[in-house]
Amino acid sequence: MVLERGEIANSWRRERWDSLRLLTPNWQSRLPGYHYEGAEPDGYMTMREVIDFISRFAVLSGVPVRTHTTVTSVKRTDAGYDVATTNGDLRCRTIVVASGACNVPSVPSLWQSVPRSIQCVTPFDYRNPDHLPEGGVLIVGASATGVQLADEIVRSGRSVTLSVGEHVRLPRTYRGRDVLWWMDASGVWNQRHNEIDDLTRVRRLPSPQLIGSPQRTTLDLNALSSAGVEMVGRLAAVRDGQALFSGGLRNQFALADLKMNRLLGTFDEWARSRAREADVGPPERFEPTRVPATSRLKLDLRSGEVRSIVWATGFRPDYSWLDVPVIDDKGHLRHEGGVVDAPGLYALGLPVLRRRKSTFIHGAEDDAREVVDHLAEYLTTLVKGRS
Ligand SMILES: Cc1cc2nc3c(=O)[nH]c(=O)nc-3n(C[C@H](O)[C@H](O)[C@H](O)COP(=O)(O)OP(=O)(O)OC[C@H]3O[C@@H](n4cnc5c(N)ncnc54)[C@H](O)[C@@H]3O)c2cc1C
Numbered sequence: 197m198v199l200e201r202g203e204i205a206n207s208w209r210r211e212r213w214d215s216l217r218l219l220t221p222n223w224q225s226r227l228p229g230y231h232y233e234g235a236e237p238d239g240y241m242t243m244r245e246v247i248d249f250i251s252r253f254a255v256l257s258g259v260p261v262r263t264h265t266t267v268t269s270v271k272r273t274d275a276g277y278d279v280a281t282t283n284g285d286l287r288c289r290t291i292v293v294a295s296g297a298c299n300v301p302s303v304p305s306l307w308q309s310v311p312r313s314i315q316c317v318t319p320f321d322y323r324n325p326d327h328l329p330e331g332g333v334l335i336v337g338a339s340a341t342g343v344q345l346a347d348e349i350v351r352s353g354r355s356v357t358l359s360v361g362e363h364v365r366l367p368r369t370y371r372g373r374d375v376l377w378w379m380d381a382s383g384v385w386n387q388r389h390n391e392i393d394d395l396t397r398v399r400r401l402p403s404p405q406l407i408g409s410p411q412r413t414t415l416d417l418n419a420l421s422s423a424g425v426e427m428v429g430r431l432a433a434v435r436d437g438q439a440l441f442s443g444g445l446r447n448q449f450a451l452a453d454l455k456m457n458r459l460l461g462t463f464d465e466w467a468r469s470r471a472r473e474a475d476v477g478p479p480e481r482f483e484p485t486r487v488p489a490t491s492r493l494k495l496d497l498r499s500g501e502v503r504s505i506v507w508a509t510g511f512r513p514d515y516s517w518l519d520v521p522v523i524d525d526k527g528h529l530r531h532e533g534g535v536v537d538a539p540g541l542y543a544l545g546l547p548v549l550r551r552r553k554s555t556f557i558h559g560a561e562d563d564a565r566e567v568v569d570h571l572a573e574y575l576t577t578l579v580k581g582r583s
Pocket of ligand 1 (some may be wrong): 199200201202203205206207208212217219220265266267268294295296297299310341486503511517544546555556557558
């Protein structure tokens with residue numbers, strides 16, 4: 197039984213902005229026994245297409261889904277778990293927590309010091325530039341969400357200031373192929389969680405600066421600078437109506453360029469060692485991220501220059517309904533490859549759950565197979581224990 201508080205594909209229906217397209221190409225939209233079969237395998241789905249894609253899978257898979265049923269509490273019992281919902285209570289031996297990794301926008305507490313004259317918006321509230329108040333916009337965060345919104349808002353004719361912290365730079369295409377083709381083909385995306393040295397850090401890495409657009413454009417900081425976006429450093433504090441930015445732009449840019457070039461080097465090495473050179477174009481290197489001649493360290497939020505702040509500072513899961521002591525002090529589920537630290541409790545859909553690709557739609561299948569194998573074995577052991 198699948199319990200869903202809203203409708204099927206709820207997060208794509210309710211929590212995304214109007215212009216969003218997947219940043220993963222259509223051929224990568226794969227679920228067990230089901231994949232994209234349209235005419236544009238290299239295109240990127242609109243939200244309507246994602247909703248249709250997932251809804252069709254729900255019908256074809258025949259899985260019993262109970263929609264408009266919010267799980268309000270899960271408690272452990274001797275026999276398994278008691279599940280309270282807005283639509284009646286249930287008992288079960290095992291649970292897979294597949295409630296998502298991005299339930300709530302993660303906004304730093306310094307937003308509370310922002311003057312009231314500024315409208316604060318999260319990606320969950322944002323739909324399109326028309327919904328922002330007239331005037332300049334400060335966007336905090338330059339990962340996938342931040343760069344996409346900066347691009348859209350600056351093109352709507354507003355002045356945009358982008359506060360840039362740690363980020364992951366990627367070109368949309370490399371040597372003639374989508375960069376996510378390289379991640380897949382070279383095996384980078386299949387790297388398993390137990391082969392990664394600093395798993396905790398990798399699980400918290402920001403999303404790559406990518407956009408899915410019909411033109412397959414690269415949306416890096418150079419593209420945004422050219423479009424007129426002003427870059428400032430990481431937002432460090434808001435004090436006496438002033439937004440204060442760190443001065444580390446040059447280092448942030450250099451680090452992101454270095455990591456991107458290292459990854460491109462890995463792709464080159466893979467193509468060479470697997471004799472795939474003929475399938476791809478010649479190696480490319482990209483212009484380093486341009487450091488502005490000067491970058492402001494302060495922005496007076498009372499001056500009227502900026503009228504709204506978009507907090508593109510990431511998302512976090514919400515486990516307020518899970519009354520089982522399996523959440524760490526950072527609010528993350530304690531698990532080993534989706535096997536949660538409580539008998540019969542499992543998880544799917546979390547960053548680098550079992551592989552680097554786990555965060556993505558196409559990452560679910562391999563993870564689900566292994567997690568369900570463990571779950572089935574657990575149930576078998578329970579049955580044997582009773583007989
Ligand atoms: C802005 C954004 C863009 C993204 N772009 C891409 C992309 O281009 N390609 C890609 O592959 N991935 C992308 N992702 C990641 C994407 O969210 C995941 O790949 C995929 O949605 C994970 O599916 P899921 O079912 O695990 O989680 P979700 O889609 O979050 O689904 C979880 C479901 O659980 C329900 N739920 C939560 N709590 C409860 C409760 N207490 N009771 C009942 N139901 C509950 C929610 O309503 C929701 O429908 C993006 C994520 C975000 C935030």
